[in-house]
Amino acid sequence: MNKSFIIGDEFGVDFIKKVISDAILFKNDIIKIPKHDKSALFLFFNKSLRTRMSFMFAAQQMGMQTVCEDILNLYSFEMENVPMNSDKPEHIKDAARVMSRYADVIGIRNSCFIGGGKLPKNSSVEDVISDKFINIFAKYATSPVINMESDAYHPMQGLALIMSIFEKIPTTSGFESQFSEYNEFERKFDEFKTKKIVLTYAPHTKHLPIATPQSQLLAPAMMGSNVILTCPKGFELSDVCLEKVCKYASSFKIIHNQDEALQGADFVIAKSWLSIDNLTNGNLEESDIYYEKYKNWQLTESKMNLTNNALFSHCLPVRRDVEVTSSVLDSKNSMIIDEAENRMWVQMSLINSLFKS
Amino acid sequence: MNKSFIIGDEFGVDFIKKVISDAILFKNDIIKIPKHDKSALFLFFNKSLRTRMSFMFAAQQMGMQTVCEDILNLYSFEMENVPMNSDKPEHIKDAARVMSRYADVIGIRNSCFIGGGKLPKNSSVEDVISDKFINIFAKYATSPVINMESDAYHPMQGLALIMSIFEKIPTTSGFESQFSEYNEFERKFDEFKTKKIVLTYAPHTKHLPIATPQSQLLAPAMMGSNVILTCPKGFELSDVCLEKVCKYASSFKIIHNQDEALQGADFVIAKSWLSIDNLTNGNLEESDIYYEKYKNWQLTESKMNLTNNALFSHCLPVRRDVEVTSSVLDSKNSMIIDEAENRMWVQMSLINSLFKS
């Protein structure tokens, strides 16, 4: 059985709830961090700061053996069944099988778009949206594969987001009550469903990948929330993702008027990404033109005043006073640092759950 | 006493047998993995995927402290006793002595030829064949040095190969018998000597180093097998290596007719490498011309049919349907994934043995 975690909904909603609940218990030292005499391999085809260190520390805290490979452009794998006389020295099928012998879990970051925005030569949009690379790797791997950001999804960011939201839902009788009985967890997950959660496009000078916003939309949808996407026309993310969001969310709307979308929001997530059209045709505007065109999408304090005193989320890194004003980022309603910390706890909990399932 | 492991025959045949036997016992959980509160440093002057992760996991599983340094081109060491006004910031004698203070064992990968094929400026073939760099390092180091691939040898690949062959030699009465008494190990080592083991040249688009094939020849020779090298004329590997092979093997032949060489083989190892002439004069043919010239050396199913139902070995990475057909690589007789896994076990066992000796 393939136990890979690539999109994030592979094992259903209850699995995700368990991952979040455990993460809360580990973070608050209610349950000791579980120990595993097992090994984790983290493969980075793209640079990383937060993901790299949060995964390494998460696994090491569980007593695991850890190796990070910054493959970047040093090495590329053949994915097709062709005579291998190109510049690719190894077939992904051999790499996946060998690495599975060394490591009990394998994290992979492989995105064409990180740092760029252009569809690579000889790739179709379908290849990219379908996360061909990580799926082929997972098919041949005999150890579970964790998606540390692919072209289409960044489920670790999704998990950290919903853990952060969950933490902010008040407990019925003080901080401790959520740990005293499991029912309180259930009650809070029920309350989660009533929340109005808005993902808003933010202006940027670069054309950023769609992986993170897709997971920022899908994860709260999986919790059964009322999810709203607000963005300029043409930035609606992939059909495949939106279908999944519709399937899980209590309600889902796309609203192109940002002010209207923010009305009554309980949680606001700001993020920038490139349009699927841009992704397809590769006609990317210059930095300054692109930024100028959508700069009125910047999230400001006055826009936050339209919400239901909403808490604010951003995945980081954030371009201060470009995507969002510093006043919003540094407000008491900002969850950004807590959410970044939670990356470590959800990843620890996910690895633990994959080993137990 | 210098306890470095550079060629692979430094400590004799019995040492190697002990390394292999222990590796089998660790892998099969018959003996618990030994713990060492010691530190390992792995220095990579060339890129690595398999070697890096298999060494890191091996050492960490023994509870060791581990550091990998990807030196690549960032840093180079002076080897001569000259006023150091060139671009080399540090003398190898100082580096080796300092690193020995930090680390109880030091792995080094330093090969001029990985990724290239050309003799570096100001180097002679003798420098290269004699592994000048790693030998000078080991001379000054006070901790044992392990060769993770030099210009001339890749003894880790040699160890993994003979462990994999050993595993495939049937036990007298079922899987468990080999672990019940030490005599069974001796019996299998005796049977190993009767095997006919063929290393065959394989076509490639690149001019690859000779280190791996030299160790693929030397390691089974050290087990006392009947070793055959088959390759185009001019590809006979270095005299120094061939002399060692002659010294250890029950019998050794070079046969330039591949079909003839494969007759009755028990194990076939395929590998590509550049000729010593090419190494010397640096006149390397273009990829497509080079490949075309020797493409009939590709190992195919019909060639494997000439053997004694031989098991198949390749060190990986392999160019599928260039060096070897996928049908051979994916056949039930292929040991490639097991052998890659065994890299980790032999390296663990070697480090353990170096600490104990």
Next chain:
Amino acid sequence: MNKSFIIGDEFGVDFIKKVISDAILFKNDIIKIPKHDKSALFLFFNKSLRTRMSFMFAAQQMGMQTVCEDILNLYSFEMENVPMNSDKPEHIKDAARVMSRYADVIGIRNSCFIGGGKLPKNSSVEDVISDKFINIFAKYATSPVINMESDAYHPMQGLALIMSIFEKIPTTSGFESQFSEYNEFERKFDEFKTKKIVLTYAPHTKHLPIATPQSQLLAPAMMGSNVILTCPKGFELSDVCLEKVCKYASSFKIIHNQDEALQGADFVIAKSWLSIDNLTNGNLEESDIYYEKYKNWQLTESKMNLTNNALFSHCLPVRRDVEVTSSVLDSKNSMIIDEAENRMWVQMSLINSLFKS
């Protein structure tokens, strides 16, 4: 409270003495290496060999979780409060706060001058001498920050130097006495104050940073020694540093005549660095001209004969027979390898002290 260790005198002289004493006790296995179930992050904006491995091994020997990030040029952080539409993807304030959530201690190497010598665009000498980057990082970090070499200081080298000097001060009644009673430590620290310690400029082909010599001067000054700086005119290091040296040292002199300075020295430290003028105006001479101009500053055996049979220190890497003759480096009075080893012990002791304070 900010517990960062950037210049080296933040916690006073007694703190340093405790760090050195503990380091001696750990190294000699008189006190077991303390264990901390905590995490260390090491951020390298410049390449490193010794620092990287000595910190990683030090932390791992204490049972800590460790991650190294070789940021090099991959990533740069915004330090100003401006709209972030430049090429800097993240504000240092966010990075520092997030990393503090992952790591209990953060080592940072960030120097404009390593590998170069030129003041970067848009930076003033004041920015550089004041170590703007690491200080802003430490201001926002909630975990203690350790300076692994900044533009202005390299306090780890300072600590290793004074530990090495301390080791060479004879004990009253044999090796063991220093461990039997704490008073012996005090006595040796008192004797340290009587020593004459000379830092001499050494010729080089490159224009090297001032961080290391500044710490090589400051650290023995903090021990209350008689400190002498000898260098060509114009190479007197920064005023800020010299003021600190004056404040702590029993006596401090700058002597431009090297022979005169070396008379009666107990310890001689050789090091090369660029002049503050060069640092300011960026008019750096070519390698050969620069080297030729100051080559008579090379430390030789005959110069060492002017001293009080002085012990010799160099931080490494050293250009043999350029900065110092091999005869001095390899003499029985050379502490270079011991001092390099001591890097690991002082860093271990420092991390331990930061956790305890």
